[in-house]
Amino acid sequence: MTTITKILIANRGEIACRILRTLDRMGIPGVLVYHAIDADSPAVKMASETIKIDGQTPVAAYLDMEQIIAACKKTQADAVHPGFGFLAENPEFARRLELENITFIGPLPETMELMGNKIKARSFCLENDFPLAPSVTESDSEEDFIRLAKSIGVPLLIKAAAGGGGKGMHIVRDIDRLEEAMHLAKGEALRSFGDDTIYAERYVEQPRHIEVQILADHHGNVVHLGERECSIQRRFQKIIEESPAPMLAPDLRNLICETALSIAMKAGYHNAGTVEFILAPDNNFYFLEMNTRIQVEHPVTEMVTGLDIVELQIRIARDETLPMRQDEITSKGHSIEMRLYAEDPENDFMPAIGQLLTYQLPEGEDIRVDNGFTERMNVTSAFDPMLAKLVIHGMDRKDAVKRAICALEKSLVLGVTTNIDFLKQILSHPVFSKGQIDTGFITRHAEDLLPTPLTEEQRNLLLAAAALSHRDFIDPDFNVPQPYATIGNWRN
Amino acid sequence: MRRRIDIENQQYEVTVFGRPEERFFQVADGAPKPVSLSLEENENDAHTIQIGNNRTQIRMAAKGEMVYASAFGRTVSLCIVDPVEQAAQASGGRGNKARSPMPGTVVEVNVTAGDHIKKGQPMMTIESMKILTVISAPRDGEVLQVHFEPGKTFDKNAVLVTLVEKEEL
């Protein structure tokens, strides 16, 4: 048994809060590292112990292994939960912790290296006959890469080898733009993951993004917690996820889950992870990548299975046996998660900043809100623009969708532009309610998802309300004096 | 008082005049209409706005020149434009300033004061929430000043690079 007496959370925002909640429930003390810019965040307020970290940029601080390890030593934390992003899939970090005798709550560094490197992961699948889409990886010869990529043909997807989350991903539909896409992808990859290696693979049109949650202990037990559908994406950023996947035949579902399980087992996986697949319209599915960490959208799985994945992660890290068998894992009802982003859908979804002047999110039975912000906090461009996750549970999909729309209607965020209206449009769309979704949904229905235009009357009411609440308009100092006001627009 | 208000990427000249008990609202040169804004005594902090016979409930929050409003089932941002800013934007634009499309950080600077550049030439790379964008020259010309160095952050619409004034033809 590995003892864990205190866990340091090397993360921030809503996931830090969420992890702290489980620690609290489990009675395990937690420590939170934080950058000054997060000083007012709910996570920092929740944590009973905090350590300040610094860096050239806020992101750099959370990527600074030395500071984090120093923080562990200072606070006598003997385990680290890395959350997702930042150092969560950094094998070097995992190794450093190992050297310091600090438990890394996640898989082994070797597994991370295997699965974390997209190219190695793909080779692994290829060797083991797991389903894969045709692809080409970088070699010494850029010419060869380009030639092979061209031979796969368009549409082609360029991806970063070292990480996911949509960073460094570019679809090439016109083969002449291949090099431009490569250049951009490499740049982004270097910025986000410190590694500019890319690969290219056949892009499946209208694919569904289906992923399977895996848990594996250190005693050879591996289970899956069912699948999630994450097809509602924009530029490879997930917006809405749900579990179970709609309109998925039970046999296919089982096959996908079993395949995920096999992959995890073959890779000798430990702790929590997710195997992602592309499901083509012809029901072929291909391995996309494996994420060797807990994922943003894990709540939907928790809502339908009733399990706490973070808790299970900790227990696995403590060397416990998984407390349930595969056949004991059930899925009840339907769960939908909506990611609330600070972005301006009307300005090409540019990230929005500002102060959360009003920030009211719904509460209730079957509503879970994983929140990284509170009212009056500032949303800055330092981190990615996710404000919170609204996770809904319903008896079935129809019920969940209805509750989700209701929850959005009860949400009010003023001061920063958000995608709340956009989410409402998606959830209300007839094609979405039928469940006929794929990753092209948003592009295909872009017109339908535009906000309902304001009528002239409505627009005038808004203009008037804004004017009457703004000093420039109503300050009596600028009133036109008499008799000029009565005389009005007169020239002699 | 009359000001420009921007809403949904459109601009409107709005005038409000009269006394607090009797106010009038006018868009551009349209007919002025009686208008009132009242705060409801409820837990919602909702206002009621009424123009003539049209009214609706509305929730608002304001900061500086921005007003964020929620009504008709959606949220809308309105920007009350200061006239000096408005005039400066209209005249100062003219292809002499490259502005940032969003808040972010400078990643890489490719030009320096005195450089002669061609239209479309990359001058700077910026990053916002891990998305990279290239800022290109709006026209042929000469760089007057680069206003931010790598690592510095800036706001939306900040002037990133100024070009030497071009003689009007």
Next chain:
Amino acid sequence: MRRIQSNIDTQSLTFRTNETFNRNLLADLRESNRKARFDRPERDITRLRRQKKQLVRERIDLLLDHGTPFMELSTLAANMAYDGTVPGAGIVSGVGIVNGREVLIMANDSSIKGGAWYPLTTKKMVRTTDIAIENHLPIVYLVDAAGAFLPMQSELFADRHHHAGRIFRNQCVLSSKGVKQVALVLGHSTAGGAYVPTLCDYSVMVRKTGGVFLGGPPLVKAATGEDVSADDLGGADVHSSISGTADYAVDSEQEGIALVREIVGIFEKPAKAAVDRREPEEPYYDPDELYGIIPDDVKKQFDMREVIARIVDGSRFHEFKPDYGPTVICGFAYIYGWKVGIIGNNGVIFSDSAQKATQFMQTCNRDRIPIIFLQNTTGFMVGKDYEHGGITKDGAKMLMVQTNLDVPKLTIMTNGSFGAGNYAMCGRAYDARFLFSWPNSQISVMGMEQAAKTLTQIRLKALERQGKTLSEEEERNIYASITQDYIEKSSAYYSTSELWDDGIIEPADTRKVLGISLSVALNREFSETPHGILRI
């Protein structure tokens, strides 16, 4: 307060004849105004557009608050001078509202001779700055002038009054009195003119078009051989960053105007002098009826009460001492809510009417009531009985009290203004805050026929002494030419051309004009010396 009972029959022949006559005059006035304001040679407009300049009235429209009035002064200055080539004397002045504040605007019209200063230009500028001093009214200058019109420099340079030096002197006086001045330099401001923006409290310059220098590039080149561009010599950046002669540099006229508005918005709103005020009320009788009331001949009489009824609130008028001295009307009324005293002529002024007016003016002065003079008089009565009765003495008393009044005075020339009557009833020399003329009005030292007959006799006698006799026809021709000249020089158009008034107004606008003038006048506090009323 009782309402005036009007006795006008709008259907009568007289009314309709008058109306035709006056509406023709109105049409002429509107056309003259239009031409003076907008008719310009094509090439001048093209030149301005090429220089990326706006026209003066475009600038003023941007400057003023939306939906507010602009009372322009002396639009027709110089209309009968310089062969009519310098309409408005090349400068626009008027009262308007900027960011809720009353201001005077003085703007060069560079579409006229490049905005050059003629003698009447400087006179108009002196008058405008005098108005600012007398009423404590802030000024916004829109400067865009080529400089003095050199061929006429002897008429605009060296004298004490009406000449250019007085403008800058007035600016300095304004400054010391705390009356704000802002300048926007949208063109050149050369030589003495360079002082206009520099003496202001705030000076904004537009890049590339604005230039302030004591000597422009040609002069500098001629004087020292130095070759320098206008911008490098005295452009916006030079003066706002290097010399400190200006305070702000902007990239466009629009930005400059927006900035001037912001500056004016910072000024405090002065408290008005305390005078009695109540809720305003529109006149009961239609001001348009004035066109049927004003006669088509200056010799014909009309009842001034009918005019008052179409100017004041609710047409209400409390007439003072109605049965005594009936040829002068005195009484109280309200205009846009402000209480005023009104003194109007109903004919020749006799001793009793002069005395009544004098007593009334004392009351108004003691009780802080501004006075409005409505002129229509041939002057004081002449003749032995009247001289023996002391008419000259009584006229002097009226003049003495009128001149020394502390309360603000406003004058309207409604018809005739002849001889000493002009003086006693607060003519131009007597410091009315504003003085306006109706288009039908006439002004001269004596009535035209009298004067023409007298002058003709003098001419004939002179010719006789030379041994010449003239036929009847030749006599008639002399009379006609003298008359012609006289008519011209006693017309409202001549008066306004020479700036003997602050503009010709449409009679139906009199109420608005007086309302604005009152509002302006009350910006300066006036203190009264307490005194008892002499029943003169």
